[in-house]
Amino acid sequence: MSAGSTDTGSMDAGDFAAWIRSTAGRVSADAERLTRLDAAIGDGDHGLNLDRGFRAAVEALPEDAPPGKVLIVAGRAIVSKTGGASGPLYGTVLRRAGKSFGDAAGVDAAALGAALRAALEGVQDLGKAAEGDKTMVDALAPAVAAYEAALADGSDLAGCARAAAEAASKGADGTVPMRARKGRASYLGERSEGHMDPGASSTALVLEALADTAGEG
Amino acid sequence: MVGIVIISHSRTLAEGVAEVARAMGVGKAVVEPAGGDSEGRLGTSIDLVEQAVAAADDGDGVVLLADLGSSVLTAKMLIEDAEGDDVVLADAPLVEGAVAAASMAATGADLAAVHAAAESARDHRKTS
Numbered sequence: 001m002s003a004g005s006t007d008t009g010s011m012d013a014g015d016f017a018a019w020i021r022s023t024a025g026r027v028s029a030d031a032e033r034l035t036r037l038d039a040a041i042g043d044g045d046h047g048l049n050l051d052r053g054f055r056a057a058v059e060a061l062p063e064d065a066p067p068g069k070v071l072i073v074a075g076r077a078i079v080s081k082t083g084g085a086s087g088p089l090y091g092t093v094l095r096r097a098g099k100s101f102g103d104a105a106g107v108d109a110a111a112l113g114a115a116l117r118a119a120l121e122g123v124q125d126l127g128k129a130a131e132g133d134k135t136m137v138d139a140l141a142p143a144v145a146a147y148e149a150a151l152a153d154g155s156d157l158a159g160c161a162r163a164a165a166e167a168a169s170k171g172a173d174g175t176v177p178m179r180a181r182k183g184r185a186s187y188l189g190e191r192s193e194g195h196m197d198p199g200a201s202s203t204a205l206v207l208e209a210l211a212d213t214a215g216e217g
Numbered sequence: 218m219v220g221i222v223i224i225s226h227s228r229t230l231a232e233g234v235a236e237v238a239r240a241m242g243v244g245k246a247v248v249e250p251a252g253g254d255s256e257g258r259l260g261t262s263i264d265l266v267e268q269a270v271a272a273a274d275d276g277d278g279v280v281l282l283a284d285l286g287s288s289v290l291t292a293k294m295l296i297e298d299a300e301g302d303d304v305v306l307a308d309a310p311l312v313e314g315a316v317a318a319a320s321m322a323a324t325g326a327d328l329a330a331v332h333a334a335a336e337s338a339r340d341h342r343k344t345s
Contacts, residue, residue, distance in 0.1 A: 079294065083260040088290035126293055183286060 009157030010106045015213055016070045017061050022209040024054035030205060037198040041185035045084055046198040053082030067107050071098030086199060089123055089136060096122035109157035116144045134178040136199035143168035143207050158214040165211035172200040219322045219331040220273025221248045223315055224266055224283040224292055228253035234315050242319030249273040261287040266295055270304060278303040278328035280335055282314045307335035314338045
């Protein structure tokens with residue numbers, strides 16, 4: 001976390017850029033695993049697509065911009081370069097979160113929680129998925145709920161982000177027995193059961209990267 | 218005249234649907250394809266869709282038809298970004314919706330009428 005942090009912690013533009021870089025690194029390292037998950041029930045390109053998208057986001061990261069702008073610019077790059085449904089969806093996550101920050105130079109624990117809530121609402125507006133549909137919402141929704149619960153319990157930003165990451169990972173694991181109701185996997189009916197949703201898995205990576213970034217410094 | 222944009226994962230599919238729709242629009246309807254990713258592979262490119270919308274729009278609005286998955290999400294995202302009400306997505310099957318939209322657009326109908334025509338294509342059954 002940055003110098004000048006309050007008691008509950010805060011993140012500045014550099015921290016958000018670090019989050020995007022950290023996510024890009026994790027996605028790149030796990031691209032083969034994500035693509036393998038997607039090959040089981042999707043169209044087999046999730047890791048490759050997301051790797052391309054987050055690389056583009058890293059390249060697009062602006063200098064001397066507030067946190068909101070950092071995320072909006074990164075989100076736009078992801079929409080343009082990712083390909084597949086994950087482009088608009090992850091682009092929406094970053095852009096909705098970024099918009100919720102306005103021009104603020106620092107983001108505290110409450111503001112980050114509101115941004116994650118806005119991101120979840122954006123994904124659900126766009127994709128119309130509910131919990132239990134075997135999508136990224138099954139990782140993101142419990143993550144947002146866990147973040148908010150930790151915040152209400154008085155956790156600092158890093159603690160809230162860690163709670164969110166753990167809930168996302170558990171949520172991704174929980175997609176394994178589900179039957180898909182969105183995307184290509186939904187055409188497979190019961191044959192979509194027994195596989196982890198690749199979008200939920202990549203969402204867990206994104207939130208682990210956030211928790212690690214928030215916990216540094 | 219209301220413009221029409223065909224968004225598909227495939228460049229050739231988008232061009233083919235546009236070809237059929239233009240014919241049904243008796244050569245008057247403006248139907249622009251936006252197929253494939255930015256390198257012509259299977260996928261969706263929001264930049265290509267934006268270009269197609271600009272080409273199809275003469276001020277009377279644009280109806281988008283999309284095949285599935287990322288085409289639909291990209292269309293919805295573009296509409297959200299446009300923050301206006303002159304670009305709309307039809308909740309319709311791609312080919313039938315495009316033909317219905319182009320047929321209606323060619324009459325000089327307004328955006329609401331072309332959008333409604335496209336969505337009415339859902340009800341055109343093939344075996345009953």
